[in-house]
Amino acid sequence: MLPKIAVFAMGGTIAMAGQGARGVTPSLGADALVEAVPQLAEVAAVEAETFRLLPSPEVTIPDLFALADAIEHAVAQGAHGAVVTHGTDTMEETAFVLDRILALDAPVVVTGAMRNPTLAGPDGPANLLNAVRLAAHGPARGLGVMVVMNDEIHAARFVQKAETSNPAAFRSRPLGPLGWFAEGAVRLGGLPGPRHALAVARDAEPVPVALLTVTLGDDGRLIDHALDAGYRGIVMECTGGGHAAHWVADKLVDAAGRVPVVMASRTGAGEMLRRTYDFKGSEIDLLARGLISAGWLDGLKARLLLTLLLMSGADDATIRATFAAWVDPAPAP
Ligand code: ASP
Numbered sequence: 001m002l003p004k005i006a007v008f009a010m011g012g013t014i015a016m017a018g019q020g021a022r023g024v025t026p027s028l029g030a031d032a033l034v035e036a037v038p039q040l041a042e043v044a045a046v047e048a049e050t051f052r053l054l055p056s057p058e059v060t061i062p063d064l065f066a067l068a069d070a071i072e073h074a075v076a077q078g079a080h081g082a083v084v085t086h087g088t089d090t091m092e093e094t095a096f097v098l099d100r101i102l103a104l105d106a107p108v109v110v111t112g113a114m115r116n117p118t119l120a121g122p123d124g125p126a127n128l129l130n131a132v133r134l135a136a137h138g139p140a141r142g143l144g145v146m147v148v149m150n151d152e153i154h155a156a157r158f159v160q161k162a163e164t165s166n167p168a169a170f171r172s173r174p175l176g177p178l179g180w181f182a183e184g185a186v187r188l189g190g191l192p193g194p195r196h197a198l199a200v201a202r203d204a205e206p207v208p209v210a211l212l213t214v215t216l217g218d219d220g221r222l223i224d225h226a227l228d229a230g231y232r233g234i235v236m237e238c239t240g241g242g243h244a245a246h247w248v249a250d251k252l253v254d255a256a257g258r259v260p261v262v263m264a265s266r267t268g269a270g271e272m273l274r275r276t277y278d279f280k281g282s283e284i285d286l287l288a289r290g291l292i293s294a295g296w297l298d299g300l301k302a303r304l305l306l307t308l309l310l311m312s313g314a315d316d317a318t319i320r321a322t323f324a325a326w327v328d329p330a331p332a333p
Contacts, residue, residue: 056087
């Protein structure tokens with residue numbers, strides 16, 4: 001008996017088609033995606049559902065909470081795992097959110113395509129086949145949410161889209177991929193590390209959290225605007241390991257008196273510093289004056305973690321403890 005795999009189509013390039021000289025738009029439902037890959041029938045008993053038909057910048061947190069409900073339901077009905085087909089633009093964010101809210105051992109695999117079906121060499125069918133292979137793979141249980149693209153397996157917590165159109169657009173930082181595919185076989189070479197599932201009510205209202213970047217010569221006025229606009233948290237992508245000009249630092253510290261302010265690195269990878277630089281606006285200064293370190297989470301992921309925490313009603317201490325646990329799940333006494 002082949003394992004049952006639930007496929008949920010969300011849209012994205014893998015599902016895009018178009019006519020004439022104009023570009024492509026989301027058009028293909030889940031059945032069309034599955035029918036295009038006859039080899040799936042050798043791997044799993046696939047049950048496909050068109051869940052949304054969106055370009056992925058339009059995916060929202062309520063969409064993802066509804067998707068999480070549907071995945072849980074499919075697993076409760078006997079699915080061994082689930083595959084989500086999705087636009088690549090926000091795929092890393094969807095994977096990260098699902099990984100934070102699903103408390104499942106069943107493998108959940110997000111995939112998509114860089115080349116749409118109208119182009120020569122579309123990658124969607126191969127990615128979908130690999131994603132189903134991984135979702136049906138026994139040892140993938142307990143690894144949380146993963147992204148499969150271009151014959152590679154990435155953990156939701158590390159994956160990033162790093163190219164606009166190259167089929168090798170996805171990478172994992174600070175660690176590399178968890179595994180790969182070879183001649184149809186799943187190869188798992190790493191473990192993603194402990195999971196931190198959050199208890200967020202599925203009907204909780206999304207909470208706006210701004211993601212800003214420190215840039216040379218900027219006066220930081222967007223921080224004021226973010227507060228005036230009603231953002232309830234700020235993630236600042238600082239330079240390097242956690243730095244800003246002292247006048248921007250002062251604005252961040254003022255903001256931290258009103259809403260949680262998390263500092264990530266605009267480099268997109270590497271752990272934030274804690275005890276190296278001590279100029280005004282350095283990481284030592286910003287942390288001492290109330291900012292929260294994103295640890296090794298990039299700005300996109302830190303923003304989603306803060307959003308989910310605020311949606312869960314977490315207080316300041318819980319927010320700080322949760323971010324701290326991401327850096328070091330078992331701090332030395
Ligand atoms: N370029 C995107 C994709 O890969 C469009 C989107 O994210 O929906 O699907």
